[in-house]
Amino acid sequence: AYTALAPPGAPPARTRHGDHLALYWADLLLGLAADLVEQAPASPEVRCRLSATVGHVLTRTHRGQLTELHLQHTHPAQIPVADLLAMYADKAADYCYQLPFTLGAILGGLDPDRLGATRTVLETVGVASQIIDDIAGGCPQVLEQGKDSIGEITQLRRTVLLCDLARRLPAGDPLQPILAGQATTPEQTAAIREAFLTFGAVTAAATRAAALADQAAAAIDRLGLAAPATAYLHDLVDVRVRHSLGVLTAGDAVGSG
Template sequence: MTGATGVSGDWVARELDEQLGSPAGATAGPDESALTRALADATTGGKRFRPHLVESVHRLLGGRRADAVPAVGAALELLHTAFVVHDDVIDGDDTRRGRPSAPGTFRAHAQRAGASPAAADAYALAGAVLTGDLALAAAVRAVATAPAPPATVARLLDLLDAALRISAAGELADVRFSMGLAEPSLADVLTMEEHKTAVYSFELPLQYGAVLADAEESVVLGLGRVGRQLGLAYQLLDDVQGVFGDPARTGKSALGDLREGKRTPLVVHARTTSAWPVVRRHLGDPHLGPAGAAEVRRALEAGGSRAFVEELAAGYVAAATAQTAELGLPAELVAWVGDMSQTLTRGAA
């Protein structure tokens, strides 16, 4: 990426390498080496759009802290890595982006060494949790050591702390809803998705770019609201892909959400339609196969749930674009938000 910031090339990869340091060498023990490799693997791949959101907002607001952008952008990628690794632990996913996830990698290592199934499970849990912890610590360190004035770094850390707390609560709500003890409302699951994904993936990057550009607090807060709208749209379309998507393209199973009994907006809407008896029969079945999943997909489409969620996402995109125009931002930034929102939501869809 090039522009007024002076950031160019694959700067995210270079900065991640810088933040994580050299791989563990000969003096490191086997466990440190295993964690170092797992962390490097976990940061490989993905869209990496969060760092580029920071860079773009900073540039379009006329920011002059190009030297701080890479560290802050990498911090967001490391934060995402931490959440992804821990999410795979929570969901029991051994695959991520079409290849073994952190827990899947550690489980495979244990199995090859001849561990029992229970021991392999314990090793997978420990290795993945610790890998996520290291990613989270690296994210905080990247922000804390960014080359920016102390007041700016303090503001960035405050925003990071708030995003961590909100996102963690969103993750816990997701698991609580999946227990099936009480059916959440649409408002409940939208709040959960806003907290779990939109806050750290969209709100925080847009705010980071504005803070680095010394924008007024009203702009920082306004871009945060825009980010939440975009994040909700993105997550809603991701939910659709979690059931209807092609695993070869999305890099994740199209059975996982259904097997785990996730109460996504698709499921919550289906509860109000004729599709619910079919969906309820298969939802949360850990042995759900392709035939049962296909039956659920047909029911969700026939009952209008897929169309409902896609229309809801489009509404959030429109709201984000309108809110951006009301903030009095440079025309280039307003246009960029419109283009970016369409690109990201098409990517999710």
């Protein structure tokens, strides 16, 4: 809707008026959840826990977004994978996966220890899902999910996929100095997308996601949740991660470099 209201112009202008405004609006709506907490038909103690949960996710989300901006000043080959995964956990996993379950679990009376263990599983699923999104947006022809994050490549966002590529490029490859920069031309963007496959960056990223999915799936049955919640969590792993990994394998489209 915001993009439709944007003035005519180049894609960057439409992004500023469309995608960026939509994201800021979504962040505002999440903050307004605090108003709903005040109206919740629950005890003051429960409302306090709900309010603290909303505040916690807002803190983590903004920390993750700031970390992402900070990483732009580091060559992608020099960014530790652990730092990228921690950033994904902050900016995406809590917001999209942990928060909804946590609010429901608090209202449903789930004991804090079991909730903490479940949040750990959901964070793992969320990080794996973010890696899948990297692949889907970076190589849309591979997963065909209708997602094309070309802006992330043209702005050289430090994703797991980009950093894996930077580490796998041979010394002297013409893409090395390009990846160290802050923006690409259309021709360079196309070359980077091809390199994701040629040098096995998609395979490396998918392998990380698969390991995280296996870790989460192995922990779900140990949580001791009721059957519907257990089935929901397994379904989350399958739909958000394993299905996409199956498409990658079936398509035989990833490089093996």
